[in-house]
Amino acid sequence: MTRMTTIGAAQLGPIARTEPRAQVVRRMIALLDRAKDRACKLVVFPELALTTFFPRWFMTDQAEVDAFFEREMPSAETRPLFEAAARHGIGFYLGYAELTPDGRRFNTSILVDDRGTIVGKYRKVHLPGHAEHEPERPWQHLEKRYFEVGDLGFPVWRTMGAVMGMCICNDRRWPETFRVMGLQGVELVLLGYNTPDRNTAGFEPNHLRMFHNDLVLQAGAYQNSTWVVAVAKAGVEEGVGMIGGSCIVQPSGEIVARVSTVGDELVAFDCDLDLARLGKETIFNFARHRRIEHYGAITAQTGATPPPE
Ligand code: ING
Numbered sequence: 001m002t003r004m005t006t007i008g009a010a011q012l013g014p015i016a017r018t019e020p021r022a023q024v025v026r027r028m029i030a031l032l033d034r035a036k037d038r039a040c041k042l043v044v045f046p047e048l049a050l051t052t053f054f055p056r057w058f059m060t061d062q063a064e065v066d067a068f069f070e071r072e073m074p075s076a077e078t079r080p081l082f083e084a085a086a087r088h089g090i091g092f093y094l095g096y097a098e099l100t101p102d103g104r105r106f107n108t109s110i111l112v113d114d115r116g117t118i119v120g121k122y123r124k125v126h127l128p129g130h131a132e133h134e135p136e137r138p139w140q141h142l143e144k145r146y147f148e149v150g151d152l153g154f155p156v157w158r159t160m161g162a163v164m165g166m167c168i169c170n171d172r173r174w175p176e177t178f179r180v181m182g183l184q185g186v187e188l189v190l191l192g193y194n195t196p197d198r199n200t201a202g203f204e205p206n207h208l209r210m211f212h213n214d215l216v217l218q219a220g221a222y223q224n225s226t227w228v229v230a231v232a233k234a235g236v237e238e239g240v241g242m243i244g245g246s247c248i249v250q251p252s253g254e255i256v257a258r259v260s261t262v263g264d265e266l267v268a269f270d271c272d273l274d275l276a277r278l279g280k281e282t283i284f285n286f287a288r289h290r291r292i293e294h295y296g297a298i299t300a301q302t303g304a305t306p307p308p309e
Contacts, residue, residue, distance in 0.1 A: 003161060003273040007188075008040035008090075009229050011246040013263035014237035015052045021077035024050055029084045031266045036088040038268040041114060042160060043085070046233040047095035047124075047169045047192035048107065050078070053233060054097075055142045056196075056240055058133040065146055069099035073110060073118070086116030091160050093229075095168060095192040097147075098123070107147045109166045109192065113159050120157040122166040123150030126174050137200040139240050143170075154180040162188045162273050169193040172216045172230065175223070176298070182224030183286060187251075187276040189226050194233045197241040209243050214255065222253030225279025227271055234262035251276040 010031040015024055028045060035043045048054075054068040073096065074082045085092050091114045098108035107127070111120035127149060129141030154177060156165040165181035165188070172178075172191055181189060197209050213230075221228040227250060234244035244262040247255045248269045257269040280286075 004270055005041045005161060005273060006039050006268055006270050007227075007229055007248060008035040008038060008043040008266050008268045009231045009246045009248055009257065009259065010035065010043045010045050010092075011231055011244060011259050011261075011263075011265045011267075012046050012049060012233050013235040013261075013265075014242075015050075015233065017052045017054075017238055019052070021050050021075075022080075025077060025081045027264055028081055031264060032081070032084050032088055032090060032092075034266045035090055035268065038266065040090055040268050042091045042093075042190075043266075044093040044190045044229045044231045045095065045192060046231050047109070047194050048097055049095050049192060049233065051097070052238055053194040053240075053242070055129065055146055056139040056238065058135075058140050058142060058145075066099060066105075069097040069105060071099050071101075073098070082112065082116045085112065086114070089114045093166060093190040093192065093231075105147055106150060107143060107168055108150075109168055109190075111157060111159065111164060111166060111190070119159045120155065120164070120166065121152060122155065122168065123148075123152050124168040124171060125150040125154070126170045126177070128170040138198070139196070139200060141196070141200060154184075156181050156184040156186045164188045164190060167191045169195065172220060173212070175220070178220035178224045178226070182226065182284070185280070186224065186226050187273050188271075189220065189224075189228045191228070192231050192233070195243045197243045210245050213243060213245050214247075217247065217249050218253040218255065221249040221251055222279070223284065225251045225276050225284045227251060227273070227276065232259075232262075234259075251279050 095109045098106045107124035127143040131144040165186040231246045248257040
């Protein structure tokens with residue numbers, strides 16, 4: 001008996017700076033309704049899915065920054081999303097900016113089960129970009145300014161019939177992210193992203209944005225024998241182009257479903273969770289093949305130390 005479950009990648013197009021959360025929630029509920037038609041059991045929304053990607057602007061007024069954060073989840077604006085999902089019997093991943101009661105700020109995602117209960121929370125560990133204003137850039141990438149490094153590690157949860165983990169955007173570029181979850185037996189990694197389609201730190205051919213997106217998702221899936229569902233906030237948002245490419249990757253590393261637009265779009269795939277078993281029991285049977293006595297440098301040092309000239 002295979003463990004089949006249909007999963008939806010619910011990509012969002014641009015969100016304007018002034019777009020009310022209630023309007024974004026209505027867009028997400030429309031995608032949930034389509035997910036219901038496709039018999040989805042789980043839907044993944046993007047990173048920071050409730051607002052525009054505000055780290056693209058340098059702001060000094062904390063109240064202005066905090067307007068992009070959620071103080072409670074669900075809130076009056078987001079409760080309709082939870083209610084619609086529970087009505088459909090669909091679980092979901094939601095990325096948002098979290099402002100905790102004790103004043104800490106994280107780039108956060110939650111895992112909500114098919115009854116509308118929050119069963120897991122993750123806080124982004126790998127914060128890309130910079131903390132100070134860099135006016136020479138065409139736009140900013142101030143995640144190091146607006147968020148603290150996540151303090152929850154890379155947990156996994158056994159829920160809705162699978163072992164699921166979460167990460168966020170830049171996390172996908174670091175193999176440690178997938179491996180820590182792989183070492184907990186993850187079968188399904190959910191993630192959202194906001195990835196500008198140009199590198200503001202220096203010239204890089206644009207096609208590499210999609211190449212690197214696929215490369216890291218496929219590697220993460222294959223090397224840890226897990227499904228990966230990766231969902232973009234896409235399109236030209238406040239003048240900044242963001243890649244789409246939302247997709248579902250199977251444990252073999254093959255992309256099995258992909259969006260065709262850079263707008264609001266749902267793609268769904270019938271995932272056989274047991275496809276993760278072959279890799280875990282053979283090629284990537286960690287217990288049989290890993291040699292941790294040789295891996296010490298990975299957690300003993302942060303930067304690289306090349307040999308002396
Ligand atoms: N965005 C981008 C990402 O990691 C980035 C930032 C793009 C870093 C390309 C390096 C290269 O996809 C977020 N939000 O992390």
